[in-house]
Amino acid sequence: MDMLVKKMQKLTQNLWWTWKPEVRTIFRDLDLELYQRAHQNPMSVLRQISPEELENRATEVDVPARVDRALRQLQEYLLPVTTWGLTHAGALGSRPVAYFCMEFGIHESLPIYSGGLGILAGDHLKAASDLGVPLVGVGLLYHEGYTSQVLDKALWQQDVVEPFDIQDLPLTRAVDRHGEPVQVAVELPGRLVYASVLQVMVGRIRLILLDTRVKQNDPKDVALTARLYGGDQRMRIEQELLLGVGGARALRALGINASVFHLNEGHSAFALLERARYRIQEDGMEPHKALQEVASATVFTTHTPVDAGHDRFPADLAAEHLRPLAEGLKLSLDEVMGLGRVNPHDHGSYFLPTVLALKLSRRANGVSALHGVVSRKMWNHLYPGLQEEAVPIGHVTNGVHLPTWLATEMNHLYESHLGVDYQSSLTRPATWGRITSVSSAEIWETKQVLKARTIRFIRGRSAEMRERLGLPPIEPAPLDPEALTIGFARRFVPYKRPDLLYTDLDRLDRLVNNPERPVNLVFSGRAHPADSTGKGLIQKVAGLLEDPRFRHRILFIENYNIRVGRMLYQGIDAWLNNPQRPLEACGTSGMKVVLNGGLHISVRDGWWAEAYDGNNGFAIGTGEIHADQAIQDKRDAEDLFRLLEDEVVPLYYDNRNSTGIPRCWVERMKNSIRTLAWRFNADRMVQDYVENLYLPAAIGSSCQMPPP
Numbered sequence: 001m002d003m004l005v006k007k008m009q010k011l012t013q014n015l016w017w018t019w020k021p022e023v024r025t026i027f028r029d030l031d032l033e034l035y036q037r038a039h040q041n042p043m044s045v046l047r048q049i050s051p052e053e054l055e056n057r058a059t060e061v062d063v064p065a066r067v068d069r070a071l072r073q074l075q076e077y078l079l080p081v082t083t084w085g086l087t088h089a090g091a092l093g094s095r096p097v098a099y100f101c102m103e104f105g106i107h108e109s110l111p112i113y114s115g116g117l118g119i120l121a122g123d124h125l126k127a128a129s130d131l132g133v134p135l136v137g138v139g140l141l142y143h144e145g146y147t148s149q150v151l152d153k154a155l156w157q158q159d160v161v162e163p164f165d166i167q168d169l170p171l172t173r174a175v176d177r178h179g180e181p182v183q184v185a186v187e188l189p190g191r192l193v194y195a196s197v198l199q200v201m202v203g204r205i206r207l208i209l210l211d212t213r214v215k216q217n218d219p220k221d222v223a224l225t226a227r228l229y230g231g232d233q234r235m236r237i238e239q240e241l242l243l244g245v246g247g248a249r250a251l252r253a254l255g256i257n258a259s260v261f262h263l264n265e266g267h268s269a270f271a272l273l274e275r276a277r278y279r280i281q282e283d284g285m286e287p288h289k290a291l292q293e294v295a296s297a298t299v300f301t302t303h304t305p306v307d308a309g310h311d312r313f314p315a316d317l318a319a320e321h322l323r324p325l326a327e328g329l330k331l332s333l334d335e336v337m338g339l340g341r342v343n344p345h346d347h348g349s350y351f352l353p354t355v356l357a358l359k360l361s362r363r364a365n366g367v368s369a370l371h372g373v374v375s376r377k378m379w380n381h382l383y384p385g386l387q388e389e390a391v392p393i394g395h396v397t398n399g400v401h402l403p404t405w406l407a408t409e410m411n412h413l414y415e416s417h418l419g420v421d422y423q424s425s426l427t428r429p430a431t432w433g434r435i436t437s438v439s440s441a442e443i444w445e446t447k448q449v450l451k452a453r454t455i456r457f458i459r460g461r462s463a464e465m466r467e468r469l470g471l472p473p474i475e476p477a478p479l480d481p482e483a484l485t486i487g488f489a490r491r492f493v494p495y496k497r498p499d500l501l502y503t504d505l506d507r508l509d510r511l512v513n514n515p516e517r518p519v520n521l522v523f524s525g526r527a528h529p530a531d532s533t534g535k536g537l538i539q540k541v542a543g544l545l546e547d548p549r550f551r552h553r554i555l556f557i558e559n560y561n562i563r564v565g566r567m568l569y570q571g572i573d574a575w576l577n578n579p580q581r582p583l584e585a586c587g588t589s590g591m592k593v594v595l596n597g598g599l600h601i602s603v604r605d606g607w608w609a610e611a612y613d614g615n616n617g618f619a620i621g622t623g624e625i626h627a628d629q630a631i632q633d634k635r636d637a638e639d640l641f642r643l644l645e646d647e648v649v650p651l652y653y654d655n656r657n658s659t660g661i662p663r664c665w666v667e668r669m670k671n672s673i674r675t676l677a678w679r680f681n682a683d684r685m686v687q688d689y690v691e692n693l694y695l696p697a698a699i700g701s702s703c704q705m706p707p708p
């Protein structure tokens with residue numbers, strides 16, 4: 001038994017299990033109830049299960065053989081003979097890309113993410129691992145995690161801190177080449193702040209995380225890494241300095257000589273100043289030359305077309321924090337401040353990390369084709385004299401990590417029709433072309449299995465919430481399992497318009513309660529803890545839960561996170577996204593739905609603007625934008641209702657064959673998978689980054705190569 005426990009512990013040491021259902025199910029099969037209570041975290045299951053229970057269950061569900069098989073697979077994975085990266089990213093060699101991000105969403109048991117940005121970063125690491133691209137992630141370890149959402153009786157979002165148990169995570173101290181644990185220090189106003197450097201393995205990729213819970217630190221500095229997006233402006237700039245400057249120092253202390261710095265969003269922009277400072281201080285390089293060199297080895301990805309989404313620090317606050325870096329850079333404080341100002345000579349104006357990142361990166365990109373256009377326009381004023389089209393911001397459209405988001409049953413279907421090894425050629429259209437040969441019955445029935453599971457999950461969550469709120473259970477159970485089921489889950493902010501369908505409740509009533517063609521609607525989503533507008537939207541959308549017209553048809557699920565997301569993406573029939581165009585930079589949840597055989601219904605914004613072909617989902621509106629937002633909202637609501645009533649609902653219910661399969665709907669499911677899956681996955685995204693950005697940038701940084 002001890003031997004088995006050791007082997008199981010070994011399996012939990014690498015977050016590789018987060019995208020291996022065959023590993024996760026070993027732990028689930030030991031004790032389902034415990035598994036769920038433990039946030040699907042194998043390490044936690046293993047720590048909490050009693051030796052007797054483990055012994056009994058191990059034989060019942062064949063654990064030893066499954067563990068051996070999984071360990072063998074893991075070893076093979078970690079020591080590959082050949083990978084895409086060895087062939088195509090070999091030039092990066094022993095100098096990996098350093099990928100900086102404020103949040104990483106890898107699994108629900110590691111709550112150091114809040115939403116889309118973090119999940120994209122997690123997917124990026126996982127795909128880089130699968131492809132064998134040399135890359136190391138750099139982030140912060142928030143020891144209180146991010147908050148959980150609980151609605152109170154007024155349906156107002158309460159933000160609950162759920163500290164997580166660090167011993168249930170496979171974090172280890174990162175050590176230098178002498179085996180000594182690494183600690184870094186960063187100069188903040190009037191003091192040095194220390195951070196220990198932890199690491200976690202995500203397949204072949206190392207993710208290093210800085211943690212200020214260090215003895216030498218003042219308690220208020222320990223709190224610097226307590227919570228993601230938790231504090232005021234001062235805490236924010238200090239977190240960003242810690243991530244950027246501390247992160248760059250941690251890499252060096254670990255002996256990681258990164259070729260390229262990839263800043264995923266501007267939060268980590270200070271890393272670039274630190275990189276230049278090092279060249280100036282240690283190698284005696286001339287300051288402006290150092291800045292140029294850093295720029296040529298930097299890739300910067302911007303994520304938000306919303307002006308307010310970019311950090312901007314008051315001049316005094318920034319100056320106070322940048323003084324030590326300016327000294328190290330041998331530049332005047334004003335020159336350094338100028339790097340973060342839109343107009344460098346506009347003293348006293350705000351300091352924007354995004355501006356710093358744009359000025360100090362030779363290569364920048366938005367996250368969809370449309371977002372590239374919007375970003376060039378948005379930042380045109382930083383490049384006086386350049387035409388909008390010439391602004392040096394390109395795009396790499398986001399993608400999602402298929403093994404993370406795909407239901408096991410869909411994976412089996414793909415394995416049997418696309419080839420057992422289809423995951424090694426996800427980006428080839430030919431791989432997905434084979435979906436046309438799958439019978440309608442097989443794909444439809446697979447989807448029904450997923451849908452039944454998702455509806456059970458939603459009912460369960462909804463019943464728990466009602467009980468907590470002191471509301472009576474809904475009888476009969478809500479959501480008709482045969483009805484077209486549409487999901488909507490995302491951050492609740494006004495521009496995403498979660499309440500668009502609520503503009504006409506009578507029409508909504510007719511839509512969802514049509515006796516022949518009912519529709520279920522499931523909402524989920526959180527607001528930033530400080531955003532009362534977003535919380536108001538939640539209150540409104542969840543507010544129908546006692547309305548006799550809607551309580552059987554429209555549900556709100558609390559605490560949208562990776563787990564809730566996975567359940568919704570896998571089992572829902574269709575996914576709704578109705579933001580104000582062009583404010584959705586990309587959007588990725590719809591891609592996860594598509595992989596699982598759901599159809600996407602969206603405004604032509606973000607990825608959908610380049611993905612929709614007339615036959616692989618549904619588009620709301622024409623893509624035109626009215627200058628008056630109120631008129632635009634009205635038009636979009638009208639068009640959304642019309643689309644649902646005249647196209648989506650009939651496609652789902654009409655043209656059923658003798659066994660009840662909706663032929664045209666299933667045809668569109670296949671079209672959607674065939675035309676979208678090969679493009680909007682994270683392997684394609686990482687390959688684009690490598691070929692179009694990392695490799696050219698690495699050549700730009702070749703002057704840093706040690707002489708042969």
Ligand SMILES: *Cc1c(COP(=O)(O)O)cnc(C)c1O
Nearest residue numbers: 115116490561562565587588589
């Ligand atoms: C994918 C995902 C997101 C991002 O989805 P968008 O479409 O960009 O809003 C946010 N939260 C969770 C839990 C996700 O899985």
